[in-house]
Amino acid sequence: MSCKIKTFEDISALSEWFADTIITVLNEDDKPKNLFLSGGSTPKAILNYLAHNYKDKIEWERIKFFWGDERGVPADHPESNYLMVKTNLFDVVKKTKKNVFPVKGTQFGNGECKRYSGLINKEILNNPVNNNIDIVMLGVGEDGHVASIFPADIKLFDSTSLTAQTRFPKTNQHRLTITGKIINNAKKVFVFATGINKANIVDIIINKKEGWEKLPASYVNPVNGELFWVLDKNAAGEKNIS
Numbered sequence: 407m408s409c410k411i412k413t414f415e416d417i418s419a420l421s422e423w424f425a426d427t428i429i430t431v432l433n434e435d436d437k438p439k440n441l442f443l444s445g446g447s448t449p450k451a452i453l454n455y456l457a458h459n460y461k462d463k464i465e466w467e468r469i470k471f472f473w474g475d476e477r478g479v480p481a482d483h484p485e486s487n488y489l490m491v492k493t494n495l496f497d498v499v500k501k502t503k504k505n506v507f508p509v510k511g512t513q514f515g516n517g518e519c520k521r522y523s524g525l526i527n528k529e530i531l532n533n534p535v536n537n538n539i540d541i542v543m544l545g546v547g548e549d550g551h552v553a554s555i556f557p558a559d560i561k562l563f564d565s566t567s568l569t570a571q572t573r574f575p576k577t578n579q580h581r582l583t584i585t586g587k588i589i590n591n592a593k594k595v596f597v598f599a600t601g602i603n604k605a606n607i608v609d610i611i612i613n614k615k616e617g618w619e620k621l622p623a624s625y626v627n628p629v630n631g632e633l634f635w636v637l638d639k640n641a642a643g644e645k646n647i648s
Contacts, residue, residue, distance in 0.1 A: 409633040411612065413642045417600060420636055421455035425464065431540060432465050439540040440470040440530050442584060445487035446545035448598045450494055457498035466501040470529060474542060475554035476509035478580030486511060514571055514580045522582065523568040539592040546599050550607055550621030554581035562586060563625040586625065593631045597623060605643030
């Protein structure tokens with residue numbers, strides 16, 4: 407795994423850097439950009455920071471928002487990744503309504519993977535104005551999962567489909583996730599990890615310690631893009647990660 411490791415003092419400094427990165431991507435040209443969002447506590451904190459500190463500094467209306475994964479719950483459910491983003495970003499920025507493309511968490515048994523894959527194809531891959539996957543945000547779980555690709559689902563990094571349905575091992579909850587076909591074909595992929603509880607899994611993956619090859623996050627490796635592991639000092643730990 408080839409990656410650039412960025413370590414920051416705290417979530418504010420980390421978020422500032424990510425905001426500047428988004429602005430740089432937007433300044434590359436006049437085309438609309440797309441961003442695949444992640445659930446989890448770290449992305450929540452980042453999005454909240456951006457909403458309140460970059461409300462008028464980022465051209466939000468030029469970004470198309472998609473989800474890297476979603477839970478099988480209604481959009482107003484406390485566990486909904488859509489609701490988390492809406493509450494922490496969209497409700498504050500209020501410039502994104504036409505550019506938001508959520509997963510329908512109540513439709514997993516009714517062809518939602520097919521619908522969402524088709525939507526991604528229409529809005530990004532088959533769109534002559536914008537035919538690239540620009541930014542993918544990922545968190546990393548303590549079990550090494552990214553999006554909703556869990557250790558038992560590593561085969562999804564070789565999937566020919568854009569999305570797939572999985573289950574959260576601890577609760578058997580249905581999930582929809584993007585696959586390696588999106589993650590590893592993006593221009594920029596960011597794996598975020600904060601807090602001391604992430605230090606061990608970060609150390610195992612980045613330093614390829616015993617068992618690393620069984621962890622989904624180890625397979626995040628954009629073919630022609632850039633991979634960033636973005637950490638706070640606690641997640642970087644005392645493992646000489648820099």
